[in-house]
Amino acid sequence: MSEMDRTVLEEIANSIVGSDIERVKKLVEEAVTKGVPPIDVINAMSTAMAEVGRKYSEGDYFLTDLLVAGEMMKAAMAIVKPYVKDEPNIVSGKVVIGSAEGDIHDIGKDLVATFLSSGGFAVTDLGADVPAKDFVEKVASIRAYIVAISALLTTTAAGTRAVLESLERAGVRKDVKAIIGGAATTPALAAAVGADAFGKDALDGLGICKDWMAKRPRAI
Amino acid sequence: MNSRERIFAALEHREPDVVPIAPYIGWYSSVVLGLDLDDLSRMSMLEQKIPAKGYIPRWRSDLEAYRRLGMDAILFAPCSAAKNTTRESFKVNRHPRGILIHKTYDTPKGPLTEELVCLAGKVGVDNRKYMIDDPEDDLEKVEYVLGDPTRIDFMEYEQARYQVGDEGIVAVRCNSPMAFWLTMRGMQDGLLDFWRRRATVDKYMKMYGKWIIDYISACGDYQVDLIFFRGTYDGYTIISPEDWKRYIGEPLTRASREAGVKIQYFLEGKCAKLLGLVRDTGVNCLGPIEPPPQGDCDLAKVKSEIGRDVCLRGNITPFELELASTDKVEKIVVDNIRAGAHSGGFILSTTDQITLQTPVDNVIALVRAAKKYGKYPIMTQ
Numbered sequence: 001m002s003e004m005d006r007t008v009l010e011e012i013a014n015s016i017v018g019s020d021i022e023r024v025k026k027l028v029e030e031a032v033t034k035g036v037p038p039i040d041v042i043n044a045m046s047t048a049m050a051e052v053g054r055k056y057s058e059g060d061y062f063l064t065d066l067l068v069a070g071e072m073m074k075a076a077m078a079i080v081k082p083y084v085k086d087e088p089n090i091v092s093g094k095v096v097i098g099s100a101e102g103d104i105h106d107i108g109k110d111l112v113a114t115f116l117s118s119g120g121f122a123v124t125d126l127g128a129d130v131p132a133k134d135f136v137e138k139v140a141s142i143r144a145y146i147v148a149i150s151a152l153l154t155t156t157a158a159g160t161r162a163v164l165e166s167l168e169r170a171g172v173r174k175d176v177k178a179i180i181g182g183a184a185t186t187p188a189l190a191a192a193v194g195a196d197a198f199g200k201d202a203l204d205g206l207g208i209c210k211d212w213m214a215k216r217p218r219a220i
Numbered sequence: 221m222n223s224r225e226r227i228f229a230a231l232e233h234r235e236p237d238v239v240p241i242a243p244y245i246g247w248y249s250s251v252v253l254g255l256d257l258d259d260l261s262r263m264s265m266l267e268q269k270i271p272a273k274g275y276i277p278r279w280r281s282d283l284e285a286y287r288r289l290g291m292d293a294i295l296f297a298p299c300s301a302a303k304n305t306t307r308e309s310f311k312v313n314r315h316p317r318g319i320l321i322h323k324t325y326d327t328p329k330g331p332l333t334e335e336l337v338c339l340a341g342k343v344g345v346d347n348r349k350y351m352i353d354d355p356e357d358d359l360e361k362v363e364y365v366l367g368d369p370t371r372i373d374f375m376e377y378e379q380a381r382y383q384v385g386d387e388g389i390v391a392v393r394c395n396s397p398m399a400f401w402l403t404m405r406g407m408q409d410g411l412l413d414f415w416r417r418r419a420t421v422d423k424y425m426k427m428y429g430k431w432i433i434d435y436i437s438a439c440g441d442y443q444v445d446l447i448f449f450r451g452t453y454d455g456y457t458i459i460s461p462e463d464w465k466r467y468i469g470e471p472l473t474r475a476s477r478e479a480g481v482k483i484q485y486f487l488e489g490k491c492a493k494l495l496g497l498v499r500d501t502g503v504n505c506l507g508p509i510e511p512p513p514q515g516d517c518d519l520a521k522v523k524s525e526i527g528r529d530v531c532l533r534g535n536i537t538p539f540e541l542e543l544a545s546t547d548k549v550e551k552i553v554v555d556n557i558r559a560g561a562h563s564g565g566f567i568l569s570t571t572d573q574i575t576l577q578t579p580v581d582n583v584i585a586l587v588r589a590a591k592k593y594g595k596y597p598i599m600t601q
Binding site for chain 2: 019056059061063064067068071101102104105107110116128129130154156158184186187188189192198200
């Protein structure tokens with residue numbers, strides 16, 4: 001990578017952290033048209049998203065900053081995507097994500113999906129108020145390695161249990177790692193419903209999923 | 221002491237006979253009373269969205285559940301401001317997922333609409349269209365929809381107050397500016413607007429901040445038991461402390477100093493850094509004081525920091541209550557009482573609604589333990 005490429009990538013990352021969407025779009029456009037490998041651009045954006053997540057976790061940034069970073073990520077990915085076809089190793093794993101049945105909130109779930117996408121995961125977002133059977137069907141059909149279930153309300157957190165029980169009944173629970181998160185969830189609930197992990201925020205969730213992928217047993 | 225005296229003693233920092241027990245009952249009353257969840261849901265939605273004839277107010281089911289569980293009732297009564305110049309109309313239709321409600325407000329500045337689905341068999345609503353569509357254009361219309369804060373219909377409050385008698389108190393809900401904005405604009409757009417159109421958000425916050433001062437003052441004039449100031453989105457993962465001071469702290473301080481009415485600030489999420497600021501607003505009560513991971517509060521620390529000035533209402537999490545054995549529930553209650561109840565100024569509560577899956581035996585164990593170990597003077601060891 002040339003010094004000039006490195007500088008552009010740093011500027012992209014700094015612009016994401018600084019919430020400057022127009023500059024991000026301009027720099028990303030410049031980078032990919034000048035031949036900077038898309039994977040390098042995506043990695044730079046991913047690093048910036050992790051920095052935004054870290055600042056949020058430490059109380060320096062707020063939910064709006066996370067949402068803005070997510071918007072920038074989406075806008076930049078739309079520019080990068082047409083150039084991605086020659087990059088075979090861009091996806092690090094398949095994740096099915098959704099809000100538990102009865103829970104119509106999707107803002108936290110959307111943020112996690114954005115962070116996972118920025119971390120190289122292929123994310124299938126089922127949306128909000130998702131019946132357990134829909135999780136099962138999608139996990140089985142795309143052979144996802146991770147299922148992520150969000151619940152914002154204490155009244156709907158039981159839906160996370162329903163998803164995991166349905167996965168068990170369908171015989172696919174053993175093939176998939178399950179993470180729960182959202183304002184209504186706790187580590188104790190995760191343990192009680194049989195999830196493999198609890199994500200305290202989007203960055204934490206991304207870290208857990210990356211860790212799973214790194215430790216995933218390989219067929220070859 | 222009766223329940224009413226007990227709750228007021230706690231709110232006024234006097235020692236009651238025993239710690240008041242007032243968790244958020246919410247949808248759990250369907251479990252206690254054997255009500256169909258859809259019926260209860262319809263009651264609540266109709267109460268909030270449509271002035272339908274013949275509905276049963278939610279506070280009635282809450283009161284009955286509090287009675288049967290032997291708790292001290294803190295009920296909510298909806299009290300709306302008069303909308304003299306705005307006509308409200310409703311269309312209600314069946315929807316594959318429940319009941320579709322389309323609501324129109326014809327204001328002198330033009331119409332505002334919202335659309336939501338009350339989900340069948342579930343406890344939430346799905347907002348399909350939020351009221352504020354074009355923030356720049358809708359500001360004046362929203363002022364009309366809020367109505368005249370000096371002219372409030374207290375009929376529902378009065379009925380609840382009469383029915384609850386000495387068994388508890390009745391609270392009037394008032395959204396904090398963040399809850400107002402995000403409820404009317406939607407969470408995603410509402411938060412992104414802090415970045416996209418900050419000056420416009422500022423206008424809404426200031427307009428609503430002035431409105432709540434007048435609204436709470438009118439409630440004070442009527443001598444309502446309690447204002448429940450709903451700060452669902454006021455924690456500092458959502459709003460910065462600087463914005464909290466400007467948009468929430470300022471109007472709340474004025475309202476609590478000028479209105480002469482008791483206020484519980486329901487501040488959800490992370491708020492440990494805001495405790496001093498909350499105390500300085502002059503509110504009487506703070507809850508739910510959420511522990512990690514949702515919040516960042518340790519009840520004993522909160523008690524030592526602001527417990528002399530502010531009554532605390534908390535802080536058993538619904539999942540602790542749902543997942544624990546009855547013996548563990550007793551221990552949780554004892555720990556809570558020891559951490560927060562000494563010297564008065566404490567109401568034992570959950571941090572959110574009791575979950576529908578919580579065994580009734582656990583709730584009964586909570587009440588028994590609170591009555592056994594919550595007698596004043598409280599032993600801290």
